[in-house]
Amino acid sequence: MKIVTVENYEEMSALAAKIIGQSVQSNPTATLGLATGSTVLGTYANLRQAYASGQLSFKDIRTINLDEYVGLGCDHEHSYAYYMLSNLFDHIDIDRANTFIPRGDATDLEAECQRYGDLLAKLPRDIQLLGIGSDGHIAFNEPGSPFDSRTRVVQLATSTIKDNSRLFSRIEDVPTRAITVGIADIMCAKKLLLLASGLNKAKAVKAMLQGAVDTCCPASILQTHTDVTVILDKQAASLL
């Protein structure tokens, strides 16, 4: 595992975008596994910039996202589908037909999980971008999620609902369930790139990197993957 500690969020984001950019340049038909949330916003800003300045093209790139809130359609401002459009896809030359994200508003959620799981199997990811929750979750695999878990509907932990409520006007508006890819799905990606920034991630980062490989910290499974890069800012690395 390669652990890189940088000064701040800006350096973390620039380095992450550089690594993803290298994947795109070395394989213009690569499949990128993408995440949402605050941590990766700066990475997407750098990728938009790299496209705008002509350094990168996403014309034949495919993307597949980790998760989506149950109940939110793609036109809902808090859906992850909307997040991906406004923070990345609307600003680059990617073919929308090559971007995949679970349908949180599917009427048959079981069938949607099955469909998405089948899609993941058909689209091996060259690189998977990840954030980490303050409770150690990856995607929405909360503590206790089995390491062999696959795409499914999950209940969000109270701490995750609280963390994510900063983006909603009221905590009651935060969806309590999500469709998430499983831990086994994440581990299938050829390369993993996990980013963490800020003091509120320091405990989870320590458990991920220096704790036992245990489902009480889902991200600790990364210790067993053969190609992982973790980029931390100083605050996230402060307990190591």
Ligand code: F6R
């Ligand atoms: C989102 C996702 C989550 C986030 C995590 C950190 O697609 O998979 O695991 O990466 O909740 O969120 P932020 O970056 O908002 O702190």
